[in-house]
Structures are given as C-alpha cells and as structure tokens.
Amino acid sequence: MARLTDIIEQMIKDMIEENEGMVEITRGALAEKVDCVPSQITYVLSTRFTNGQGYIVESRRGGGGWIRIKRIANDNSTSNYVMHILNGVGDTLSRHDADVYLTNFVDYDIIDKKTAVIMFAATSDQALAKVPPRTRDLIRMDIFKNMLLSKAMQLEEEEKKEADERNEM
C-alpha cells in the first residue's frame, strides 16, 4: 500500500514541519533518496502541494537549481479566510479535493475535527452514490459550499461577539 507518492508527500511535509513552514530541496537528490525518477517528485508537487492545498512552490532550473516549498500562512480572520476559499473554489469538487480542503481547515483551526468528519461524510462518494457520476462533483460542491457558508456565518457571529465583549470593558 505504501504508494511512492504518499511516501514522498510525507517526507516533504515532515521537512516543512521541521523547518518552520519552508523547505528547499533539489529534485534529483530527493528522487535518489526515495529511489524514483525525478519526474515523480514533480508529480507529487503538482498533485499534493498546490495553491489550493495551501502551498506555494517556487523553483529554479539549471546548475545549482532548487525547488522551494512554502506553506501559506493564515493570518486573516477565520471567517474571512473561509469566505476567501469559498470565492476561490470553482463549480465542481472531487472527493479527494474535498478531503484536502477539510484537512487544511482542521490544520488551520478553522473547523474542529469532528465537524470535518461530518462534512466529509456529507460529501463522500457513498452519500452521493445515487447521484449520476456526471453531476456528482457538481452536487458535491454545492453541498460543500452550503456547509462552508453556514460555518462562515457561525464564525462571523463568534468574532462579532468577541469584539463586543472587548468593547464593553
């Protein structure tokens, strides 16, 4: 089961973790360590470290080249952040991408793990089994957006309440 992809993904994430949000590698060296072709690294980066997944990847070719992977910091207010995501996403959402978003939200403390599990359940393939495959990702997105919108409203209310309490002092 240990897919190469997953091993590489984890290695990079560990490195990022150890390095406070940023890591610089050379593709060839990492490939050698994992014993795979270099383009495998490229593949992992393009499927697991995209913008939507909260990463910025920069690189430089040529002798002495490198690949730098940064984790995007989340310094907005949380309700703003959610609204930002909400506006950025398109019309369709694969099961996998839903998972990625939710994991991110949990990591950034926007939703708690229990809520994430519920949201995952609501957008799972099993829940949508009776939806024709053609439209499944569309429906999934609608459900996801609706839940997220509710969440954003909850967050906004909480933030407002907190602000009020501060003002009363």
Next chain:
Amino acid sequence: MARLTDIIEQMIKDMIEENEGMVEITRGALAEKVDCVPSQITYVLSTRFTNGQGYIVESRRGGGGWIRIKRIANDNSTSNYVMHILNGVGDTLSRHDADVYLTNFVDYDIIDKKTAVIMFAATSDQALAKVPPRTRDLIRMDIFKNMLLSKAMQLEEEEKKEADERNEM
C-alpha cells in the same frame, strides 16, 4: 446453495471482526481469492455494506488503490440510539423532516447546535438544487444517514474513552 454474494459478504465481515471494525482490501485481490469478477465485489459492497446497515465504505482508484470498509460497533448506548434511528427511517427524507430530526437531536443532546446547522446546510434544498427533484429526497437521506453514521462513530469512540478512563481509576 451458497451464493457468491453471501460468501463474499461473510468473508468481509470476518475480516472486519478480526480487525476491530475496519478492513482495507483491494478489490482485485479479493475477487481473485473468491474467483469472481471484480465488479462482483462492488455489487456486494453496494448491497450489503450500506450506511443503513451501519457501514462506511471509502475507496481510491489508481495504482495502489484500495477499498476501506468501516463498521460501527454498536455496543454503546448513545451510538446505539443513533443507529436505531438510522434503521428506523426509510429511504427518503424531505427537507422538512430533516429539520424535525435535527431539532430533535439537538433537544436530546445528541448533537450540538452548530453541528445541526452544518447538517441542515448539507441537506438543504439549496445544496441539492441540481439534483433532479424526483431523486432529491433519496439523496438527502443518503447524505443524512452518512453524516449520522459518522456522528454515531464519534459518539461511540467518546463513550469508549470515557469508559476506559473510569476503568483506570
């Protein structure tokens, strides 16, 4: 006559039993063991391991793909209650009935209000606007059951943890 379906069903259930509620298989391998076409496994999963029957099935395609089957253990009071509800409801769920159930769950302290709001959003007509009206209530029920099942699993885990803590004293 031992139907293939039944044999496969039993095999999977045995595996789940041995594995504390969860197994991960590859469809092809299991099919080979039973000497049937892979889609037979799919059939068994979709008829015998549904949400209503207390199972959550996830999968992933592609190289290194898998199918994961989780069952709710069902030996605890609250999760038992939720499962009871889950089995009692039919195959379809109107928007209004969803609302009634959720209000009830909140009243009975099975889910908190925030979660209820999320679950409401997931089953709202707006979320399901693109689902043809004829099947909308069916899909709504599937989503509802999936979320509820996840919730039941969470509750069960919590209860187990609490019991453990009591035992440690």
Next chain:
DNA sequence: TAAATAATTGACAAAGAAAGTCAAAGTGAT
C-alpha cells in the same frame, strides 16, 4: 569574454494499475 558543457528543473506523453459504471444475461422464489 564568448562559447561550450554540464547540471538542473519543466512539460508532457505513454504505459500501468487500480476501482467504477452499466447493461445484459442468468437464477430462483412465488
């Protein structure tokens, strides 16, 4: 200094390895 060479990553395509879908054909109860 200009040109060649070596060292890197990038883009994309092809092949491989799963699982998913769907409809047709088979079986068994009633």
Next chain:
DNA sequence: ATCACTTTGACTTTCTTTGTCAATTATTTA
C-alpha cells in the same frame, strides 16, 4: 411467468509510474 436478485464482462475513469526531450542556469574552457 414474473420479478427481484446475482453474476458477468466490456468499457470508463482515476491515479501512479516512468521516460523523453526541451528550457534554463551555472561553470568551465578557449
């Protein structure tokens, strides 16, 4: 004989792995 359930298989979609060649940059050499 019908109806629901099972079984099968061809085809599709998704994800992974590998490979090739192009683009870019640094370094060496003439």
